[in-house]
Amino acid sequence: MLRVIVRRLLQLVVTLIALSALIFIWLRNLPGGPVEALLGERATPERRALLIKALGYDQPILVQYGKFMQRVVTGDFGNSIRSGDPVTEVLSRAFPATIELAVAAMIIAVGLGVPLGYLAARWRGRSLDNLTIAGTLLGISIPIFFLGYLLKDFFTQNIHWFPPSGRLTTGLDNTDVTGFFVLDGLLTREFDASADALWHLILPAITLATIPLAVIVRITRASVLDVLNEDYVRTAEAKGLRNRTIRGRHILRNALLPVVTTIGLQTGALLSGAVLTEKVYNWGGIGTLITDSISGGRDYPVLQAIILLAALVFVVVNLLVDLSYAFIDPRVRVR
Amino acid sequence: MSDPITQAGTPAPRSGDDKPRPGMSERSIGLLGDRKKARLDELSRASASDRGGVSLVRDAVRRLRRNPVAIVGASIVGLFILVAIFAPLIAPHDPVQRFDELTKNLTVDTIPGASGEFPFGSDPLGRDFLSRMIYGARQTLFVGVLATLIGLALGVLIGAIAGAFGGWVDVVLMRLTDVMLALPSLLLAITLVAMASRSSQWTVIFAVAIVNVPIFARLLRGSMLAQRESDHVLAARALGVKQRNIVLRHMLPNSLTAVIVQATLTFAVAILDAAALSFLGLGDPDINRAEWGLMLGVDGQRYFEVRPELAYYPALAIIVVALGFTLLGEAMREAIDPKNRR
Numbered sequence: 001m002l003r004v005i006v007r008r009l010l011q012l013v014v015t016l017i018a019l020s021a022l023i024f025i026w027l028r029n030l031p032g033g034p035v036e037a038l039l040g041e042r043a044t045p046e047r048r049a050l051l052i053k054a055l056g057y058d059q060p061i062l063v064q065y066g067k068f069m070q071r072v073v074t075g076d077f078g079n080s081i082r083s084g085d086p087v088t089e090v091l092s093r094a095f096p097a098t099i100e101l102a103v104a105a106m107i108i109a110v111g112l113g114v115p116l117g118y119l120a121a122r123w124r125g126r127s128l129d130n131l132t133i134a135g136t137l138l139g140i141s142i143p144i145f146f147l148g149y150l151l152k153d154f155f156t157q158n159i160h161w162f163p164p165s166g167r168l169t170t171g172l173d174n175t176d177v178t179g180f181f182v183l184d185g186l187l188t189r190e191f192d193a194s195a196d197a198l199w200h201l202i203l204p205a206i207t208l209a210t211i212p213l214a215v216i217v218r219i220t221r222a223s224v225l226d227v228l229n230e231d232y233v234r235t236a237e238a239k240g241l242r243n244r245t246i247r248g249r250h251i252l253r254n255a256l257l258p259v260v261t262t263i264g265l266q267t268g269a270l271l272s273g274a275v276l277t278e279k280v281y282n283w284g285g286i287g288t289l290i291t292d293s294i295s296g297g298r299d300y301p302v303l304q305a306i307i308l309l310a311a312l313v314f315v316v317v318n319l320l321v322d323l324s325y326a327f328i329d330p331r332v333r334v335r
Numbered sequence: 336m337s338d339p340i341t342q343a344g345t346p347a348p349r350s351g352d353d354k355p356r357p358g359m360s361e362r363s364i365g366l367l368g369d370r371k372k373a374r375l376d377e378l379s380r381a382s383a384s385d386r387g388g389v390s391l392v393r394d395a396v397r398r399l400r401r402n403p404v405a406i407v408g409a410s411i412v413g414l415f416i417l418v419a420i421f422a423p424l425i426a427p428h429d430p431v432q433r434f435d436e437l438t439k440n441l442t443v444d445t446i447p448g449a450s451g452e453f454p455f456g457s458d459p460l461g462r463d464f465l466s467r468m469i470y471g472a473r474q475t476l477f478v479g480v481l482a483t484l485i486g487l488a489l490g491v492l493i494g495a496i497a498g499a500f501g502g503w504v505d506v507v508l509m510r511l512t513d514v515m516l517a518l519p520s521l522l523l524a525i526t527l528v529a530m531a532s533r534s535s536q537w538t539v540i541f542a543v544a545i546v547n548v549p550i551f552a553r554l555l556r557g558s559m560l561a562q563r564e565s566d567h568v569l570a571a572r573a574l575g576v577k578q579r580n581i582v583l584r585h586m587l588p589n590s591l592t593a594v595i596v597q598a599t600l601t602f603a604v605a606i607l608d609a610a611a612l613s614f615l616g617l618g619d620p621d622i623n624r625a626e627w628g629l630m631l632g633v634d635g636q637r638y639f640e641v642r643p644e645l646a647y648y649p650a651l652a653i654i655v656v657a658l659g660f661t662l663l664g665e666a667m668r669e670a671i672d673p674k675n676r677r
Contacts, residue, residue: 014510015510015513015514015517016517018510018511018514019514019517019518022514023526026530027530137658137661137662138654138658140603140657140661141603141607141653141654141657141658141661142650142654143607143610143611143614143628143631143650143653143654145610145611145614145632145636146631146635146646146650149636149639149646153639153643267519268516268518268519268520269519269520270519271519271521271522272519272520272521272522273521275521275522275525275615276521276611276614276615279614279615290522290525291615291616294525294528294529294615294617295616295617298529303526303529306522307518307522307526310518310519310522311517311518314517314518314519315517
């Protein structure tokens with residue numbers, strides 16, 4: 001087990017280093033790269049040369065990359081071109097917002113998706129099954145930013161159930177501890193802040209959850225259908241075990257492995273979807289940051305850090321998913 | 336399940352070491368060659384007649400025709416393509432012309448709705464919205480098809496090289512796809528667009544295409560690797576067929592069905608991704624271009640409060656077309672899956 005973890009960690013590091021090198025070299029070699037972004041297009045050649053020297057862009061690319069990695073390892077991603085703040089500071093403000101949104105969406109997707117997929121499989125061919133399948137097809141075909149606008153329009157304009165945008169009601173006094181507002185409120189016992197944050201969170205989370213929900217329902221359904229036909233399920237039934245035991249221990253537990261894999265893979269979809277959802281609900285996270293970093297002049301240091309961070313999250317989540325197999329399926333442990 | 340040809344794609348268990356020795360070819364068999372050739376001819380004739388009713392593709396098509404899901408999907412896709420082709424004949428007006436009777440009613444918070452001559456009303460610039468929707472089918476098809484084809488071509492190339500050579504080539508290429516897969520798809524597309532100095536229709540197509548490259552590459556490689564060990568490739572190698580011909584004639588055609596199915600599904604994702612890029616302000620800046628994703632992502636978003644139809648119609652069109660391609664793709668996947676053969 002330990003050897004597997006070490007090997008996977010090494011692979012993870014190699015992937016990230018390769019990615020960072022690709023992005024680094026790519027960004028440096030582009031017309032309209034960081035220098036133009038800093039000075040604008042009409043800068044004098046002298047000023048440009050000065051800045052190029054100051055930033056170290058006159059050195060060989062490998063030396064530049066080495067220096068960049070040296071700083072990255074110490075947690076220094078440089079400064080944002082737009083605001084001048086350190087990139088790590090900019091990211092640490094935005095990152096918890098996105099994680100909070102993504103986790104909430106995942107809770108909805110898994111909490112709803114696994115039971116729905118299970119029920120659809122058990123009542124295969126009945127109306128619940130057909131309705132679920134139709135719903136999942138619609139879920140993956142609808143542009144989620146459009147769904148976001150529909151939900152926002154209905155729930156905030158027609159019936160005033162939820163607030164239209166932001167993470168907290170303005171003027172509400174909350175203490176920032178972790179940056180996860182719902183959690184912060186609980187930690188500092190400011191329960192009104194927690195409730196308010198949760199109230200803001202629901203609509204964006206539902207929007208973001210649609211695609212993972214659709215995918216999880218489909219995978220769960222297919223996986224349960226596979227298991228239902230297995231001999232050991234028939235054996236368990238023949239032994240006269242209680243239905244609850246058969247369903248929990250024999251069917252669901254065996255059907256869960258592909259579902260867990262899917263949950264890991266959906267992290268990517270969640271991060272993609274977050275970019276769109278955040279724009280709809282004006283949610284100040286990574287998604288907002290990335291669109292701002294592109295449209296307001298290319299803010300390369302920030303972009304670079306976001307890309308690496310997103311890849312890191314995706315790879316780490318999938319590593320954890322692979323490791324969790326051992327807990328769900330004892331057969332994996334033996335191998 | 337009796338036809339050996341249809342099972343060629345799955346690796347069969349073999350006993351003993353029967354790898355072909357280098358240098359061994361048909362010619363070295365000498366006199367025996369003639370008899371062997373006659374026997375091979377006989378075999379091929381037998382299998383050719385056998386193939387008639389139950390070839391994998393034909394069998395799949397037969398099952399598709401009976402599947403209502405496939406019929407619905409194919410109808411939507413067919414209708415969409417027809418509208419795209421005959422857009423100039425169907426559309427009542429020029430999609431880029433600004434009409435005086437529409438522009439004179441445009442204000443900050445009113446956009447003229449349906450009227451006799453303009454059944455869908457106006458777009459924010461006083462152009463006929465219905466004509467733009469109809470021409471939109473054409474542009475959407477263009478973006479979707481090109482993005483899918485470019486992604487497919489690059490992916491197939493990488494996958495085929497990796498699958499054909501194996502070894503370190505495979506390792507290097509697959510690490511590359513791993514790196515690409517480690518990035519969330521939309522983020523990768525955004526990065527690619529951001530890296531171009533100016534965005535255009537082509538940056539969008541290219542970005543959406545690149546996102547799909549690793550998927551096609553992985554798919555093809557998996558299928559090719561499985562075939563490397565299979566009997567029909569071994570037979571070809573034993574007959575002295577050149578490596579290049581084995582890859583191109585014997586392995587690639589067997590992998591293509593899966594790739595085509597994936598391409599059908601990819602098309603749906605491609606038009607959704609293109610719409611998402613437009614929504615983020617990274618789309619095609621050409622204001623004359625009528626493409627559904629662009630119409631939904633730019634005007635639909637900006638004027639949602641003023642005239643939501645500007646979002647509803649393109650969104651509905653995208654949803655229906657994406658659904659059509661998804662249904663068709665899923666039905667095709669089910670049809671070629673050996674588990675479902677009956």
